[in-house]
Amino acid sequence: MVFSSLGFLFRFLPVFMLIYLIVPAKYRNIVLLVGSLFFYGVGEPYFVLLLILSVLVNYGLSKYMFWEPRSSQPDRGKKRARRRKTALISALVIDFGILFVFKYWDFTAGVINDLANRETIPLLMLALPLGISFYTFQMVSYQIDCYRGTMEEPAGFISFAAYVSMFPQLIAGPIVRYDEVSDRMAGRKIRIRDLENGLKLFTVGLGLKVLLANQIGTLWNTIMSAGAGNLHITVAWLGAIAYSFQIYFDFWGYSVMAMGLGKMLGFRIPRNFDDPYVSRSISEFWRRWHITLGRWFREYVYFPMGGSRKGSLRTVVNLFVVWACTGLWHGANWNFLLWGMLFFLILTVEKNSYGRKLEQSKVIGHIYTLVIIPITWVVFAITDLGQLVAYLGNLFGIHRAAVMVGMPQLERYLQQYWVLLIACILFATPFPRRWYQRWKDRWFMVVVLLLIFWFSVREIMVGSNNPFLYFRF
Amino acid sequence: MKKKKATAQKKRVKHGQQRKNNAKRAQNSAKQQKKSSAGKIKSSSASQQKKNTVQQKKSNVEQPKKSNAEQPKKSNAGQAKVSAEQLKKSGAEQPKKKATEQSSKSSTSQKHNTKQKQKQGSTEQRKDSEDRKQSSTEQRNSSSVQTKVSAERRRGKPEQKKSEWKEILYNCPYVLGIVFTSLIVMLWSDEIGFKAIAREAQTVMVQSGMIGDSGQTELEKHLLLEEDDELSADKPESEAGNEDVLENNSEIDDKLEENAGKRKDESDDKENDNDLQNDISNEENIENTEGAQGIGKGITKFEIYDPQEIDSIYYSDAGKVALTTEYPYTKENIGYFHDAAFLGDSRTLGISDYAGLEEADFYCDSGMMIFKLLEEKVTYQKTGDKVDLNQVLQEKQYGKIYIMLGMNELGYGNTEMYLEQYRKVLNQIKEWQPQAIIYVMANLHVSREKNNMETEFNNININDKNAASAQLANGTDIFYLDVNPLFTDSDGFLNADLSFDGVHLYAQHYDVWREFLLEHAVEPAEVAEE
DSSP, X not given: OOTTSHHIIIIIHHHHHHHHHHSOGGGHHHXXXXXXXXXXXXXXXXXXXXHHHHHHHHHHHHHHHHOOOSSXXXXXXXXXXXXHHHHHHHHHHHHHHHHIIIIIHHHHHHHHHHHHTSOOSOOOOOOOOTTHHHHHHHHHHHHHHHHHTOSSSOOOHHHHHHHHHOHHHHTTOOOOOHHHHHHHHHOOOOOHHHHHHHHHHHXXXXXXXXXXXXXXHHHHHHHHHHOTTSBOHHHHHHHHHHHHHHHHHHHHHXXXXXXXXXXXXXXXOOOOOSOGGXXXXXXXXXXXXXXXXXXXXXXXXXXXXXXXXXXXHHHHHHHHHHHHHHHHHTOSSHHHHHHHHHHHHHHHHHXXXXXXXXXXXXXXXXXXXXHHHHHHHHHHHOOOHHHHHHHHHHHTTOOSSXXXXXXXXXXXXXXXXXXXXXXXXXXXXXXXXXXXXXXXXXXXXXXXXHHHHHHHHHHHHHSOOOOOTTTTO | OHHHHHHHHHHHHHHHHHHHSOHHHHHHTHHHHHHHHHHHHHHSOHHHHHHHHHHHHHHHHHHHHHSOTTSOTTHHHHHHHHHHHHHHHHHTTOOHHHHHHHHHHHHHSOHHHHHHHHHXXXXXXXXXXXXXXXXXXXXXXXXXXXXXXXXXXXXXXXXXXXXXXXXXXXXXXXXXXXXXXXXXXXXXXXXXXXXXXXXXXXXXXXXXXXXXXXXXXXXXXXXXXXXXXXXXXXXXXXXXXXXXXXXXXXXXXHHHHHHHOOOHHHHHHHHHHHHHHHHHHHHHTEEESXXXXXXXXXXXXXXXXXXXXXXOSSOOOOSEXXXXXXXXXXXXXXXXXXXXXXXXXHHXXXXXXXXXXXXXXXXEOTTOOTTTTTTSOEEETTTTEEEOHHHHHHHSOOSEEEEEOOXXXXXXXXXXXXXXXXXXXXXXXXXXXXXXXXXEEOOOOOBTTTOOXXXXXXXXXXXXXXXXXHTTOOSSSEEEEOOHHHHBOTTSOBOGGGBSSSSSBOGGGHHHHXXXXXXXXXXXXXHHHO
16 A cells, blocks of 8 residues: 555545544554554555564564573573574574565576576566565664664564554655664654644655656656657756656655654654755765665664774775665666665765865755766666666767657657746755744645645546555665 | 733743753642742741632632633643742732732733743742752641642633643644545545445455355355356447447438438448348457448458456456458558648657657647547647647648547546547547548557556556447548557567557657558548549
């Protein structure tokens, strides 16, 4: 089920919220768990079993990590350390193993088969379970936190299961750490203000997704429909910009909706985006884009490997690993790896040379970011390498085929989309959020948000299929 | 006077905040304050204490009555504090008058002011409470005051509950707005409303066999009945379809009669032929709508297959695929399009953009529908202006008119409505453009990836629409052209290599389409001769 569907808005959410508010506080976690599993099961009737299985196994392992045998033996500490290590390693192997089988098996097998020039490893052709990348990362973060001892005591089963499967962030993040929700898991009060503000936030996210991302997405689709390789340089850039907006508002909208829903349920889900497109360097961009994912890789990969404290060569190696993983996390395909590598290159160069200067500059940094980011998104968007090369060529005015989409089409696109483009530019700046913060409690904001909500609903009704871009990652 | 006092108080508040720098914590320790105030009372003289309690009573009674609903829950605690403050002040030998003045002020003043005072009261109280900690042992003596206070509290409770409700209303206008509007919409809307819920529930119940006496025999009977329906559905349906077509043909023919005359008898003959042909064609798995074999007369054939059960309000499985009208087409060159008009949606836009038909006129928009074609303005691609087709088609005569519409209709109305509207549009165009040959172009299928049987966005639905529109082809001036075989695989899915989104062809493949159109040209002269 997606948030921007009529089934969610007019069936699941009202019924769930009603039950959730009526039941006594101590049953809320159970209601949340059951509701979330239902939410997941509607879209993925079989994979919900996989989710439940993962939760059970991970819970068992985390329990084992904290388990103490009664009899006190002389080498207790040693044994405990070994036990913890065993539990952690098995959790990592199981979690990443499942992720690998479902997400990376076919890609890896394809590569090996290509290298061997015959079919050595059979392809599995498995469908990707919804949100598996997100919930796997959450469970892994929990296990590592348990191992490190940042968690004083293991979560109860219901709390842990509800944490992993909580429907606001189950399928497309943000990737929440357990300590961010643990106190609310233990007991939370749902205040009227939170309900109100949460619903408002949810509406804002819905508007971003439906009224901006989906709409500008049609421009990218139109341009790509003409075919990468046929595009005039201006059209190619317009397409790249359109896609940059689409993916941002899509994902940001989703995260905001998750935050809003979290608030309505009495949780505080962390922010995932902080106006990434006004960054002055690519490093800054990644501090503002998909913050919870960047945090995950930093805390659980980059720092454990030594971060930047073990000499410059080691730093480069660490960065390489992190960015290769980040790229592949987004999808099992060459273009995602390439995309990660692109960031590795840019960030390494930035770190060692002009990065700091850029961030101090007022204009150049912004221009630099705004030129580079659309190119990276093109690499991200086009999975077919031949088409990708053709499109990148078009971005720099290099054509192998005749230009078929030129000025007349550009003129038409601009005529059709200029209002939307301006709106997108505006919403990529920090101003709308500031306005929202200032005015959200005013009465006219209620009217504005109601309009946004119902316009979005109308759009959803008109356009029947609009799967989230970020769903299958 | 009052103002001055207020500012003075504010200053004091500031001072207090600076000192403690945490007014909230101070408020939280309201209980403590009460205790300490009680302690204070003890320290002041007995007579004053009496008066104070009276005063406190007054203010406490007054306030719940006067304070309107806007005052939040805290107000009670605040009142206690305020009165405690009075106690303190009078304890510090302040004239009685001022104290009463203040109490009345606090009860009538705005919410904002009261809050301020509450803060002030609490901060000052805190000071005092610290000063007089040692006197807390004497608390017991002042218990009478406390019980009175709590009695006041109890009395104020029902009203407070009311204000709590009002507070809820006041604090969540948006939630209420959404709930309220949703209820209205759900009462009214067919798609998301209670009607839809009832419908969904019913289908679920029917599917799970909860409706009716769910004995096995009953269920079997039900199934048998359904099968019967299916079996018998084939023939009558296609016959009905043919009747429709014939009706329509005669309709158009009627109009032709005015122009060309002497067609009526022929068409009657054809009707008979047609019936015969149908019987034969059903056996051969090929079905003709227009059976006449005369020279210069095209035949539109259908390939029959076993239809699937479809549970959708938008479409059903037609059970047949329409083929390009059979006709001795001529091959023309690009000049053929000099008097051609193309009407359609985003895919016709693709032809306009990339097929290189410079001379033809294109009237198309993304999202165009057969239902909107004559109702709304359409973009004339040569100028980019929005034009009214009603006007254009009456003013300018075309030799050929190509129409391709149906994709945006997949989830709108149903196939019968689509066919009705298509027929209406064609009749209208024939009226305005008696000389023109009309090409009804099949809607291009979608790719396997895009094909979604759970929604209405799939090739069976597209095929349903195509088969419907193909019925309108009469082989004389309306022809059905199916471009699908050029671009689809053996299962009828659009080749994935030809499209980015599984719906629109890449720009470079429209050449193939153009060649197809040129190879399927009808000489207008031939029609005129007839």
